[in-house]
Amino acid sequence: MRITGIRATPVAVPYRSPEVWAFGRRRGQVSVLIEVDTDDGVTGLGEAAAYPSADIVLAVLRGLEPLVLGEDPFAVERLVRRIELVGTWHHVKATSPAIAAVEMACWDILGKVCGQPLVNLFGGRFRERVECFYYVARAEPDDVAAEARLATKAGFGTCYLKVGSDDPRTDIERVAALRDGAGPDARLRIDANEAWSPGTAVRLIRELERFDLELMEQPVSGRNLDEMAYVRGRVGVPILANEASWTRYDQLAVIKAGAADVLSVDNQMDGGLANLKRAAGLCEAAGLPVVKHSLGELGVALAAAVHVIASTPNFRYANQAYGALLADDVTSGFGGGLESYADGCMEVPSGPGLGVALDPDRVARYAELYRTEGASFSFGDPQALARAHALPKL
Template identity: 80%
Template sequence: MACWDIVGKVCGQPVSNLLGGRFRDRVESFYYVARSDPAEVAAEGALAMKSGFTTCYLKVGAGEPSADIERVESLRDGAGPDARLRIDANEAWSPGEAVRIIRDLQRFDLELIEQPVSGRVLDEMAYVRSRIDVPLLANEASWTRHDQLAVIRAGAADVLSVDNQMDGGLLNLKRSAGICEAAGLTVVKHSLGELGVALAAAVQVIASTPNFRYANQAYGALLSEDVTVGFGGGVDSYVDGCVRVPEEPGLGVRLDPEHVERYAELNRTDGAAFAFHDPNALSASHALPKR
């Protein structure tokens, strides 16, 4: 990311121009409904739509299917009929469970179902995909370009997640999208919870790449602020669920030194408590061991 930023600044061009030119001026993000209680899910869905977002994202699969169905129904009630509802089971279900649960959930008009079954067994993804009427989004099955090619060959997904932080940076994000484009498939940028610098970097790629057709993952709307000035963090950084593609040279964002120092200090003191560092939290699926 830093090298792309330097080259862009030396050339006086935003990175999107170095990667083929700008296809879009805004990049859309989903709204992560990070709630479990059905009433709170409904309220958060309503807030997302009121804030201009079009796509609500909800995790399912951590509890009983009946509880998930109640939560998705609450989200539809709260977000209203125009919202796009995307649900992510993080590999929680067996193939049979997945087919039964997704068929039941179809009445709520889902946009995408993300990784309903293990990402390691592509035959099972293809089986589920052939028996449901909701487009299937691969995530745990598609971390790298090699994984993405295997998903395409197996006919295991309708849409693929791509992630520059999991597979070698911005040029590989572009390559990932290109592999999927050649198969006639669209992609969604996955997020590991980046701040404004990494978000801007990915946005430069997305701006120059046509087949990012769905709202992408970003967690900025859940942040109160960011390390960048006027970009990324906080719901006010989004207009109609979109961030603007920076036009300034390089990645096009400026750091706020005070915020950088404050969050660097927090990372030093509290960083070990972050959930992604806890192996028990990472393998919390009720149905399948993750490793």
């Protein structure tokens, strides 16, 4: 079997409400869907988040074609090393989502030919379902409380909230509203996206401890592990590394520095599902749990990650996913909308390969939306542009 072509389709799918973070907002998810064709007629599905943009993902895919066409999709390790070394694409993070999408499609082909769900190719089911958190898009405190109540009603055990406002009092009010809406038993995860200096982080985290936080995600720069270790040693909330830990090499450095209690791992930023499994194993050897980070994904990429997470023991916390925030999806019955979750968990697809199929009508609809309105789906906020944009904010 040989690869004969790569087809790429950028799509834009709206969110129920805008996603807001420390430096901007976006109205929905842009992803590049790929289909890898073979001379045996088997097609594999993959998905790349539009990071840092869909244009860059599409350009990388065009650059990968000479390295991929004519190759054996079963030889996943050989193909990825060919891309990284012969193609000199190794360890360049902006290219990783496109590489990961090709690797994902090869795994889908392998599973389809073997007649096995991907989870069985990655070690078999350690768990039957994969827990995800409920993403509370940052808003006014009343809106935060209402979303948290919806999350609890829908059965989610963990709520996730962005902080990092220009005024820390706003963050405290927002976290208080989150606890009030979610109730006393919910787990709360807070993400500052590197917005704080070490001193501010220690002061604010200590003030937020009264809300019984599960994890504090990336409170300070991910580029200064000494700062992370400083904060970790002075607060009572476990620290989750995110921007500091997007690749296996970064995770090794975080472990050596003692900079985090939990690490994010990300197949799209680390170039593939096999690397996601490796990253989790590296952290397990250090005695640390992991969570899946997401740049935003639709049902194809979510299904792929769910298979690997279900086969890997140390994913012990709820994982990041965008399904509860999405208004729709491009797959048939998987990924987008609250109805895709049961008690905050995703079922592991049982079909061969990824176990999901594209819905042609939805793909066409959201490809057209990308063509006509794609620019408005990127992170952008006129108010944020008008303010000082530097890290740390406080």
